[in-house]
Each structure stands twice: as structure tokens, then as C-alpha cells.
Amino acid sequence: MPQNPSRETPIGYVDGHPFDRCGLAAISDLEHPEWREIFSGLEQVQREFLSHEAAFRSPEYAWPRDPLHNWSRCWEYPYVQRQLARFRSSAPADARLKAADLGSGVTFFPFAAARLGYDVVCVDTDPICRTDLSRAIPLVGAGRGSVEFRLIEGSRLPLADGELDLVFCVSVLEHIPDLAGTVREIVRVLRPGGTLVLTLDLDLRGDQEIGVAPYKRLLRELDRHFTLGLPEICTHPADILKTQDGPYPWPVRTGFEKYQFLLKQNVIKPIFGRKPKPLVPFYLSVKGFTLLRR
Numbered sequence: 001m002p003q004n005p006s007r008e009t010p011i012g013y014v015d016g017h018p019f020d021r022c023g024l025a026a027i028s029d030l031e032h033p034e035w036r037e038i039f040s041g042l043e044q045v046q047r048e049f050l051s052h053e054a055a056f057r058s059p060e061y062a063w064p065r066d067p068l069h070n071w072s073r074c075w076e077y078p079y080v081q082r083q084l085a086r087f088r089s090s091a092p093a094d095a096r097l098k099a100a101d102l103g104s105g106v107t108f109f110p111f112a113a114a115r116l117g118y119d120v121v122c123v124d125t126d127p128i129c130r131t132d133l134s135r136a137i138p139l140v141g142a143g144r145g146s147v148e149f150r151l152i153e154g155s156r157l158p159l160a161d162g163e164l165d166l167v168f169c170v171s172v173l174e175h176i177p178d179l180a181g182t183v184r185e186i187v188r189v190l191r192p193g194g195t196l197v198l199t200l201d202l203d204l205r206g207d208q209e210i211g212v213a214p215y216k217r218l219l220r221e222l223d224r225h226f227t228l229g230l231p232e233i234c235t236h237p238a239d240i241l242k243t244q245d246g247p248y249p250w251p252v253r254t255g256f257e258k259y260q261f262l263l264k265q266n267v268i269k270p271i272f273g274r275k276p277k278p279l280v281p282f283y284l285s286v287k288g289f290t291l292l293r294r
Helices: 027-031 033-051 073-090 109-114 127-136 179-189 212-225 255-271
Strands: 097-102 118-124 146-151 164-170 190-203 226-228 284-293
Touching (some): 027 033, 033 073, 073 109, 073 284, 097 109, 109 146, 118 127, 127 146, 164 179, 212 284
Antiparallel strands (some): 190 284, 226 284
């Protein structure tokens, strides 16, 4: 990524807010009172959102109902919320700011963003999201902002050129095959100087979407269109938040269930020439970026 952030680069962030940076998620970030304050506020919004779930949730919806209490999302959502709050506070109080949640799914988070004062456009390829969010929007408060949904059909985002002040994308970009094309679409819909807040999972084992080669390609594409909005701070390897760390580690089979799984994967599957699956399905870290469109 470019090394010319818009502010003086500090050596560290010990005396500042843990999220006022770009970089890998750290376990120690989750020990700061600033994280706890944001996380508690998001928990409140999610509880309200889920209290209406019976009225809007389709049985076909496949994603977790409680994404906040997840190994990476407990860091990602507070990281993005902090950047949204910073951007909102830097704009005139009466300004109408428009943001998009790229790959929104059906979660509480667009409503948390709207309560900061954003008009949030949720965009996704899944028609179930359109059905469920259209039911949820009248039920869940958006504060002084608003929430709407637009379905992605084809390769273009359903947004006009320069329509947005900000785009946020929480662990979605790494699952999109056309990384470069998606980045160019984000650039198209952002106004000049607009902000992209991006989090993505990074593969640490070599069997997930964003390994070393695609990560480098993504950085090159981002570098063509964006500069750092916050300095990039290095996280010590021992402090990196990974799949099995933090307050909400990815669940792992134990006891007899573990024995059955290992027997099937390591003994039975090889007999039939099938590839075994690892005991821990994912081994990932997560990174956050706050970027400014050139």
C-alpha cells in the first residue's frame, strides 16, 4: 500500500485509539476500553435487530444470525464503526452523507451505521437479502439516517457515478472472483476524496481465498486508486488475532466427535481416494484498511 498517509505517521498507537490505523487485527485491541465502548453499543443494536427477527427472517437465509460474536467480526465491526464515526464527525453537522454496505447480507450493522447519521444503501447479489431487509427496515430504527437495499445484477454496482461519500465492506471482497473489477466499481461510485473502509480475511494455511498472490494483486489494484487515510501500523506476530484466538474463537470438535471426524478424514476417505478435511476448517487473520479515493 502507499506509504503517504494524509497525517503524520506515529510509531505506535498505544496512547491513541486502537482503531485509528490500518493493519492486522490485534488481540490486544480487544482489551482497550475504546473497543468495549463501541462493541457494547453494537451489541445493543444487534439485540434490537434480532428481537424483530421472526418478522423478517427467511428460513432460506444461510448466514449466521449473530455475526457480532464471531472470531473476526468482534474486531471488524468495531473497526468499521469507528471509521464511520470519525468520518461523520469531520463533516458538517447538517450534511447528508451517503454510504454503501457492499455485500451487506442481512445484519444489524447497516442500522448501526445509519444511527451515526448515514443514508446507507445495502447492496448484495442475494435476492433473499432484498426480501428480508425490506421487511426489517420498517421495524428497526435507523436514527437520523436511513437504510435501503439495492440488488446487484451483473458486474456493475446499482449505484450512480460518484453517488457515495463512503463505502464499507466487511469480509466480502476476498470472496469475489473479480477483485480488480470490483475495486474499479467501488472507485466509480465513490466521489473524489471519498472513503473506503475495508476489512478482509487473510489465509494463513494456503487453502482459502486470499493467499499471498491474490493479496498482492489486491494491494496493487488498491494502490492505483487510493491512498492511506490512516497510517499502517505493524502488529507483533504474537498479538495477531487469528481464528482460534480472542473472545470468540472458531469452535473446534472435541471428545468423541473429534475422534469420529479424524477417523473419517484420515482413515476412511483415503481408502476411497478422497481428500481429507482439516480439523480446524479455517486458519485466518483479518486486516483493516481506511483508504481515500485519489
